[in-house]
Amino acid sequence: MKKLKTIATCLFSMAFAFNLNAQEENSYVHEQSDGYEWPTDKAVLEKLDHWQDQKFGVLFHWGLYSVPGICESWPLCSEDWITRSDEFTYEGYKAWYWGFSNVLNPTKFDPGQWADIMEDAGMKYMIFTTKHHDGFCMFDSKYTDFSIANGPFADDPRKDVARHVFDAFRAKDFMIGCYFSKPDWHCKWFWNPYYATPNRMQNYKRDQHPDWWKKYQDFTENQLTELMENYGKFDILWLDGGWITGEEVRLDNVLAKARGGQQKGLIAVDRTIQGKNENYQTPERSIPDRQIAHPWESCITLSHSWGWTPVATYKTPNEVVGILAEITAKGGCLLLGVGPTPEGLIQPEVEESLRGVGRWLRANGEAIYNTRITENYHDGNVWFTANKDGKTLYAIYTVGKDEKLPSSVQWTGNLPEGKMVLLKDGRTLKYTVKDGKVTVSLPKGLANEPLALRFQVKGN
Numbered sequence: 001m002k003k004l005k006t007i008a009t010c011l012f013s014m015a016f017a018f019n020l021n022a023q024e025e026n027s028y029v030h031e032q033s034d035g036y037e038w039p040t041d042k043a044v045l046e047k048l049d050h051w052q053d054q055k056f057g058v059l060f061h062w063g064l065y066s067v068p069g070i071c072e073s074w075p076l077c078s079e080d081w082i083t084r085s086d087e088f089t090y091e092g093y094k095a096w097y098w099g100f101s102n103v104l105n106p107t108k109f110d111p112g113q114w115a116d117i118m119e120d121a122g123m124k125y126m127i128f129t130t131k132h133h134d135g136f137c138m139f140d141s142k143y144t145d146f147s148i149a150n151g152p153f154a155d156d157p158r159k160d161v162a163r164h165v166f167d168a169f170r171a172k173d174f175m176i177g178c179y180f181s182k183p184d185w186h187c188k189w190f191w192n193p194y195y196a197t198p199n200r201m202q203n204y205k206r207d208q209h210p211d212w213w214k215k216y217q218d219f220t221e222n223q224l225t226e227l228m229e230n231y232g233k234f235d236i237l238w239l240d241g242g243w244i245t246g247e248e249v250r251l252d253n254v255l256a257k258a259r260g261g262q263q264k265g266l267i268a269v270d271r272t273i274q275g276k277n278e279n280y281q282t283p284e285r286s287i288p289d290r291q292i293a294h295p296w297e298s299c300i301t302l303s304h305s306w307g308w309t310p311v312a313t314y315k316t317p318n319e320v321v322g323i324l325a326e327i328t329a330k331g332g333c334l335l336l337g338v339g340p341t342p343e344g345l346i347q348p349e350v351e352e353s354l355r356g357v358g359r360w361l362r363a364n365g366e367a368i369y370n371t372r373i374t375e376n377y378h379d380g381n382v383w384f385t386a387n388k389d390g391k392t393l394y395a396i397y398t399v400g401k402d403e404k405l406p407s408s409v410q411w412t413g414n415l416p417e418g419k420m421v422l423l424k425d426g427r428t429l430k431y432t433v434k435d436g437k438v439t440v441s442l443p444k445g446l447a448n449e450p451l452a453l454r455f456q457v458k459g460n
Helices: 002-026 042-054 090-102 111-120 161-170 210-230 251-260 317-329 348-367
Strands: 056-060 125-129 175-181 236-240 267-270 297-301 333-338 382-386 392-397 408-412 416-422 431-434 437-441 451-457
Touching: 042 175, 042 267, 042 333, 056 175, 111 161, 111 348, 125 161, 125 236, 161 175, 175 210, 210 251, 236 251, 251 267, 297 317, 317 333, 317 348, 317 382, 317 392, 348 392, 348 451, 392 408, 416 431
Parallel strands: 056 125, 056 333, 125 175, 175 236, 236 267, 297 333
Antiparallel strands: 382 392, 392 451, 408 437, 416 451, 431 437
C-alpha cells in the first residue's frame, strides 16, 4: 500500500509540475552587483587566476523539487510573482512540497556517471547544491534531520550524497565548489511557525526576537563550518540567497576558519553582495553587455530550468559553444546549469548535448582555456580571445540558430600577419587584408558548427 501511495504521489506531482514550470523563466534572478573589490589574500588571488583558466563549469541543482520536476524552492515563497495550482491552500502546498522528503529515493544515483559526462563535455570545475532555499540538505548534517540522509535513502551507503558527488569530481581533478543557501525556509528560526510567511525574508522582526535570529545565525554558521571541515578540499564556496548577506550569517568567521585550515585560498562568492566576500561576480541567466576585466561568471541553464523537469528543450552544442565563446571573449567563465533526474542520473538528452560540446572543445579548446581578454574582442559573429602573452589571438566564429557556415569569415581590426591556422585540423587558411578588413576563406566540407582560428596579430 505504501509503495502504491508513493507512486500515486509521484504521478500527481508530474501532472502538477506543468502548472509551475512556466514561472521558471520569470523566476527571481540575481542581478550582477554594482562594483568589485579585489581580494587581498595572495592565496585567494592565485586560486582566482587558476579558476579563470578553467572557463567552463557545471552547476547541479538536485533536491526535493527534482521529484515532481518543478521550479526549485520558489513556490514555497509568498510573493506576487509566484503562481500555484488551485489544488492547494498555501499551507497545503508547503506540506505537499516538503513531503517529498519522504519520497526522494535516488536508487540509481551514480556520481561517477555525472563526472564522466562533465569531463567529456570539457568542463573543468563544478558546483553542487548542498542546500537550496527550501532547507532540504543533500548532505548528512548533524544540525537538522531535514536531509536526504534521513528519508527513504537513509539505509543506502551513499546517503551522504554531497560527499560522493564531491569525491567523484575530485577524482577527475575538477575544481570543487559548494553551493549553499543562506536563507532556509524550513528552519523555524528563519520562518517561525508562529507567523505567516509573506516573502523570502525571515518572517519576524529581529529586534523583537533577537534570540530567534541568533539561533538562526548559529545554525547557519554551524552548517557552513560543517561542510568546510568535513567534506574535503574545496576551491569555491558559492553562497546563494543574496537578500541575506554573508555578514548577517557570520561568513567572516566561516572563511577565517576555513582558510586557516584545509581550505587555503578558498574563493568566496557571496552572490550580489559587493565587497570583500564576493571574489567573483555571478550574473544569472545573462551575459554582460561589455567586456569586464575582473573575475566573473555567467550562470546559465542548459534547459529552461535549473533542476530536472519532465519536459524540457535543451540547448544544442552549437548554442552552448556560442555562449561560451562570447563569455570567454568578455573575460568570464560559463557555469552551465544541469539538473540530475530524481533517480540520480544525467538523462540521455543532456548527455548528448554535453558530449557534443566536448567534441568541439577537444578540437578547439586552445581558443577557450587559459586565455585572457583582448581589447578588440568582437565583430559580428566573431569573438576574439588571446593567450596570456597577448601575442597569439584566436578568432571564434559562432553559428547562430538556423544559420549555415559561410564560405568566408570577415572582421575589422586584429590584423593578422603570417600563418593562420584552423584549430580543428591544423590546416593553414588563406586570408586577405584590405582597408583594415580581414577576409578568411574557409575550406569546403566543414561541419556546420563554430570554428576557431589561430594567428599572430600584426605589430606584436
